[in-house]
Every structure is written in C-alpha cells, then in structure tokens.
Amino acid sequence: MKFLNNYIFNHLLLIILITVFLISSCAKATLTVRSPAEINTRKIKNIAVGGFEIGRxxxxxxxxxxxxxxxxxxxxxxxxxxxxxxxVRARVINLLTATPYFKVIFSDEFEKLGNDSALQQLVSVRGYKTKNVDAVINGKLWLEIERTDGVELSKEGLEYFRPPRSRNSLGLNLTVDQVVWWPYKSTRGTLGLEIKLTRLLPTEVVATTFETRTYSQRIGGRSGESF
Structure with a gap:
C-alpha cells in the first residue's frame, strides 16, 4: 500500500507537468520525470486540493x-x-478521483487562499472549516514560452537538362545557383514547478519538490535541421 501511494504521488507530478505544457502550447512535448524521495502516506486518506499559484x-x-x-x-x-x-487544479482532482488510494474532499476553501503562506498560516492555527481532511496538495509554477515565425535562406544548385535535338546538337546541361526561402515555426519553453503535500494533523509538510523542464519543437526550415 505504501508503494502504491508513492506511485500515485509521482504520477500526479507527471500529470501536472504535462498539463502545464499542453495549456501553453499546441505542439507535442517530450518530458522526463525524476521520482521524488520516498514519502510516508500511510495515514493520509482524505485529500483536499488547494490552489496552484502563478509565480510568473x-x-x-x-x-x-x-x-x-x-x-x-x-x-x-x-x-x-x-x-x-x-x-491544473482540475487535472489534479481528476487524477485523485480515479484512484482508490485517496479520497478527494471537494472544497474550495483551500483554493481561495492567495498563496502558500496563507495556506500554511491557516493550517498552523487550524482555522479551516472543512472536515475530515488529512492533507492538502498545492503548488506554484513558473512558465516561459517563446514562439518564433521566421525564414531561413540557403543557396541551392538547380540543374537544367535538355536532351540533344539532333545528332549535331550537344543539348544543354546547366547548373544555376538560386537563393531559396525556407519558412519555419518553432516553440521553446521552460517550466518550473513546485508541488507540496501538507498534513493537517499533526501539522507538517510531508513532501515538497521543485522540478524544471525544458521543451522545444520546430516545424519547417532547411531540410535536416528540424528538431
């Protein structure tokens, strides 16, 4: 059971990373996720999902x-x-409701808090009204996306060939250099994501991690240079 709970938390982190990139770009992303340190979630059954603050x-x-x-x-x-x-919060809730290991407590009380400091203060003084909550998941993200619409130039040799018209004609075999325009579109992105799991009783931060991901996609351009 402990292993399965840890697997669900790792899977949750993966879904959040993919979701943020899908929201920001229509192109496909290639991501690699490292598993966070092993955490103890044996006594955590009921989870509320807080807000995901936008850092930048x-x-x-x-x-x-x-x-x-x-x-x-x-x-x-x-x-x-x-x-x-x-x-992002909706994707987290969908993932948690699809697993039998955690039960989602549907409440907007923690989402309405402005940032993580407000959540930690509310938890420390036990000022929340939602009942039967063992822990809260919340996070913060930073995202930078750059889209480019450009044109590359290259010199290409074009060959012209005309067969001989008669025995006395040598025909034509000519190579002409010509400038060719190669339009392309590209997207680059960098994502920083902090995710935190806070237990309410006793009050403690069970797990926190900060991950960064880079992303790039390019269509068009000179042959052999797309990535």
Whole structure:
C-alpha cells in the first residue's frame, strides 16, 4: 500500500507537468520525470486540493521578415492566469478521483487562499472549516514560452537538362545557383514547478519538490535541421 501511494504521488507530478505544457502550447512535448524521495502516506486518506499559484508567466512571439527580427510580448490578464491555475487544479482532482488510494474532499476553501503562506498560516492555527481532511496538495509554477515565425535562406544548385535535338546538337546541361526561402515555426519553453503535500494533523509538510523542464519543437526550415 505504501508503494502504491508513492506511485500515485509521482504520477500526479507527471500529470501536472504535462498539463502545464499542453495549456501553453499546441505542439507535442517530450518530458522526463525524476521520482521524488520516498514519502510516508500511510495515514493520509482524505485529500483536499488547494490552489496552484502563478509565480510568473512570460510569453513572447518573435517574427523575422527580410532579416529584421521583432519581439512581441503576449500579456495575460489576471483572469487568464487564474484559468491556467484552475485547469491544473482540475487535472489534479481528476487524477485523485480515479484512484482508490485517496479520497478527494471537494472544497474550495483551500483554493481561495492567495498563496502558500496563507495556506500554511491557516493550517498552523487550524482555522479551516472543512472536515475530515488529512492533507492538502498545492503548488506554484513558473512558465516561459517563446514562439518564433521566421525564414531561413540557403543557396541551392538547380540543374537544367535538355536532351540533344539532333545528332549535331550537344543539348544543354546547366547548373544555376538560386537563393531559396525556407519558412519555419518553432516553440521553446521552460517550466518550473513546485508541488507540496501538507498534513493537517499533526501539522507538517510531508513532501515538497521543485522540478524544471525544458521543451522545444520546430516545424519547417532547411531540410535536416528540424528538431
């Protein structure tokens, strides 16, 4: 049972990492997850899911035309950032409700707290009203995404061939160098995610981890240079 609980926590971390990238980019991501240290969850059955605070989200869109690069910042308002946070929280709840090892206590009390400090203060003074909760999962994320729309130039040799028209004609075999434009689109991203599991009684932080991931996807460009 202890091994299964640890597996569920590791799986939960994986789902959160994938979800954040899927929200921020339509392209596919390749991620590698390292398992956190072994934790003791034997007495944790009922879990409430708190909020996932947005530390920083920075989106940039770069374009290149005729050798001139321009960077356009993409600003998200508070409601859009809250939507990302709620989407991550919803994925966590879906995962927990699909396993028999933890029971989700559906309550918005912990989600409404502004940050982790507010949660720790509420737990330390036992000021929460939700009953039958053994632990709370919450987190914080930092995300940076850069999308590029550019064009690469290359010199390609084009061969022209015309067969002989008669016995006295040598035909034509000519190679001409020509500049070719190769449009491409790419996305790069960096994700930092902190996730924390806090037991209510006795009050203690059972597990906390900070993970970083990098991501890149490119379509188009010169042959053999896509990644």
């Amino acid at each position: 989200i920075m989106l940039k869109f770069k374009t290149e035309r005729n050798g001139v690069w321009q960077t356009h910042p993409v600003l998200l308002n508070d409601e859009q950032q809250k939507s990302i946070s709620r989407s």
